[in-house]
Amino acid sequence: MSARRVRPTVRQVAERAGVSTATVSNALNGTGRLSEATRRRVVDAAHALSYVPYTSATAQARGGTGMLGLTLATHGDLAVPYTQIPYYAELVLAAIRTAHYRGYLLTVLPASMSAWAWLTTPLDGIVHCEPRVHDPIRAILERRGIPLVFAGRPLESRRTDAWIDTDDGAVLTELLDHFRAGGATRVAAVLPRHDDAYPTVLRRAYDDWCARVGQEPVVADFDPDLTNTGESAAVRELLRRSPRPDAVLGVYTDSGRLALEAALELGLDVPGDVAVACFSDDPAYVHLDPPVTTVSLRPTEVGAASVELLIGLVNGRRGLERQRLLPAELQVRASSTRTATPAVRAPRRRPPR
CATH class of the missing domain: 3.40.50.2300 (Response regulator)
Incomplete structure (x- = not known):
């Protein structure tokens, strides 16, 4: 199994941008008296390192509620109304229901988001539905260094990938x-x-x-x-x-x-x-x-199983079955x-x- 990804730190961003950690905080939070050039340099450094200034994992460590995300593959410029498609509507509802039952919040992210938004939305883990053959979102999500489960098997699946799919x-x-x-x-x-x-x-x-x-x-x-x-x-x-x-x-x-x-x-x-x-x-x-x-x-089973697997990864459980094919009917x-x-x-x- 590959080594666990390490989240980038504010100190690494500061070193890359050539500023102090306080300047990084001010630049990313929109505070402090900074030149636009300095603020831009910090933001570019944070983006390059996939640094997320705050994640709900911090809140969970302090006794708060964990936050999971669910994403859907993009279809170019098409604004696909996923919630009007029975398969995705059932999958999303099952994912939300399972997350809530396990004490987590789950947010469904729109398919059309900027790369920066994918990188900075505070999440503990993500379920990514229907990955494409050359999926532009997959690479962005993997840069987060947080657990990722695919609802739908990637064609270029690796041994360390985690996914749930039907046969x-x-x-x-x-x-x-x-x-x-x-x-x-x-x-x-x-x-x-x-x-x-x-x-x-x-x-x-x-x-x-x-x-x-x-x-x-x-x-x-x-x-x-x-x-x-x-x-x-x-x-x-x-x-x-x-x-x-x-x-x-x-x-x-x-x-x-x-x-x-x-x-x-x-x-x-x-x-x-x-x-x-x-x-x-x-x-x-x-x-x-x-x-x-x-x-x-079986969208209900795929949605529920994907969230269950993601929660197991978020909590560092060992011996998980990371790749499962469910029978379709x-x-x-x-x-x-x-x-x-x-x-x-x-x-x-x-x-x-």
């Missing part, structure tokens, strides 16, 4: 086998062009499955956007191909709805002409026509279940957006 590759294989058992011979995937670890893991599992069963991969790519315009166009283009896929899966919360809308627009029966599944979950999918097959990625419904005889087509109501 997405295994359940995707189960879903693809389910399609094939129902008679599908041309199973397609609709995947985002983004360096999240999540779609990258799914693409690898999909390609491996195709190689195993002898099917050529059928993929429609799209650039994520908040209006679903890119994914909607991708799934429509996919269903117009010749030969047309006879099963389609998407990986975001709205993917199942978008696939049903596209099939309805093109006059296709689900699941008679094309089976549909969504590699995510939303309670509303049970009530669509037909009900959509989904995968539960396939929820098979009518959208992917073909009957032995052709279904009688009936008018369908348009799925709600």
Whole structure:
């Protein structure tokens, strides 16, 4: 195991900036009579060393309450409304509930923060959700020298990393086998062009499955956007191909709805002409026509387990299981279940957006 990171000290900042420790305190607290050049030099030195002038660990040592943070991966300039996405809403609530039960406060940090804000927000430890392949936040958080747990396995995971994730590759294989058992011979995937670890893991599992069963991969790519315009166009283009896929899966919360809308627009029966599944979950999918097959990625368990692991690291517990894969759950419904005889087509109501 690697040596414990040592937090930078005010004396190190003072030495780097060429000032006294009192000057460092005044510069970072906005007090004292300092020139703007001196104040800037101190701030730059503190930033370079990842020095945090105050952390809640100090308050905890004095009998106060510890403060944990939860962060979400950035998506470029997209202001993703995470709390409106069922998976993240459940994960965040479970994380808060677990932290409060264990006597800690937990703050959810917005995805769009400056590097300085990530470095200076007073926290004892952080849960970072859905790290990207080349995650800009990960490097910043690791500079803090405080415990860090990933909710979602980093693709470039190291032996000393701590993470909780679901076994997405295994359940995707189960879903693809389910399609094939129902008679599908041309199973397609609709995947985002983004360096999240999540779609990258799914693409690898999909390609491996195709190689195993002898099917050529059928993929429609799209650039994520908040209006679903890119994914909607991708799934429509996919269903117009010749030969047309006879099963389609998407990986975001709205993917199942978008696939049903596209099939309805093109006059296709689900699941008679094309089976549909969504590699995510939303309670509303049970009530669509037909009900959509989904995968539960167990956000409540991931959020709770991530906080429990973080608290163990904060308190220096030994023998912790630092890397855990939880089983995900396939929820098979009518959208992917073909009957032995052709279904009688009936008018369908348009799925709600």
